[in-house]
Amino acid sequence: MKIAIIGAGIAGLAAADELSRAGHDIVLHDKGRGAGGRMSTRRAQTPSGKCRWDHGAQYFTVRSEAFRTRLKPLMDAGAIAQWSPRLVTAETAEGRWTFAERSLEDEMFVGTPSMNALIKAMAETHKVHWSSRVMAIETDGAVKTLVLEGGGRDGPFDAVVCAIPAEQAASLLEPVSPRLASEASGVRSAPCWAAMLAFEGDVGVDWDGASVRQGPLAWVARDGSKPGRGNAETWVLHATPEWATASLDLAPQEAADLLARAFIELIGAPSPVYSAAHRWLLAKVESGVGEAFGWDANASIGAVGDWRIAPRVEAAWQSGHSLGEFLSR
Template structure:
């Protein structure tokens, strides 16, 4: 069976690995120039040298036994590393900040030396066509075709799997699979403004990760505390969905200035040497679908992603793994 997978993130590569292992021919198309998506790494040049920021997903867990085995293999191949940051809950009340320690029973992992290393490791050995954005699907007598904005129509394929955000899935399947398009339409994904900061000297916070409440910020991470990130003092800030929606069209420079100001007020830090913002339109699932995957048997089209289950990297892998098992059976 020949299968096209649109989206070479964790969900798409999870399905691809299982399907290829079962003897099927799989090709993946991804609009990105390279591995990443929400696991992308942002590079920035400063007088002190080049910096790298994990400005999307910050870490992942491995609770599923099969996924844990994959993570162990990737760790052995130096694509993944364990991360044990000091964590607090920060609340802004009455003009002051209060911190409470946080602990987790889960091990936390990160890509090494950057988050997209996880995808790079999973993509090894697969036929991935980077820089190929899917713009249409066509069901014909001889099979399914995918139209790409650079190389035109590709096919025929026996099946097509979409491993992209729900909003993009809905648009792409509006004509070819209204049933799956309606499933995607029912899922809601929150946007997120991310701000990347660099400082010339260490910031004394007493923590590496802060989950924030009563603030425009929801999460603050000392990016430089992760394995392989170098010695420069860097932070990544994530705004709340509510603040992001209210400021979704604001100028990037103004977002960086406003949220870095919140961080400096929170920590007592001086002005950063670098402040840059990135807007994720599809960042975190708020309303997931009611099953790990969607499958239109008549059209032989499937849909997967973390938005089917929960906003976690492991959930994206579980979604792709679940649909692959159905196709293999």
């Protein structure tokens, strides 16, 4: 079969891996300018030099042997590496912050030299059209055609797999598969503001990541502690879903300043020499479907993504991989 996959993130590429291995002709379309999505990396020139931040997914874990087997050649090639940070939990007690060390529950991995290296490596063996936004799926009997932004078209295809966030998938799928669209419509994702900071020197803490129990911050991480990042004192701050929801209309620099102020109060750091922020509208799935993938046999259309299972990188891979296995039987 000739199959189109909409979305070249972890889920879409996992499906492409399995379907290509079974001999299907696969084409992927992704609206992004390049590999990344929620595993993107931001780069900027700062007074401390050129810096980078993993402002989306901070790391990923590996709990299944199937996922570990898929990642092994990527680790051998240097596209991913294990990250062993010192982690703490930060909370206030009588007006002062305390930091309790916590152990690693799972091995933690990152792309190297940035998170999107994992996506880049997986995409290398596939035909991916970047900067290609799919506006609609047209069907004519068993034949399907993708309608692209700007008036372009791609097809014909025997099947289409939708591998984009649920809220975006719902409107795209509604005209061609109401059942899959209904499943996607029931999913809710929380937003997140991510602030990116650079400091001139060491900020004076002996840990690399903290889960924060009070205030606007949920997670802070020393990005420079990850493998392949160099020695820059760079930090990523993720806001709580509640703060992000209440602050959706902030200008990016205003959000960055507010979150940086909370971080300074948390650790007593000096002011950063650089700050910026990015708003993720669909950051973390709060309620998923509960099934690894969706497949509409009558329409020959599928749906995959972390929103089918859980908000983890591995769950996105499992979703795409499972659909690929199903269609390759």
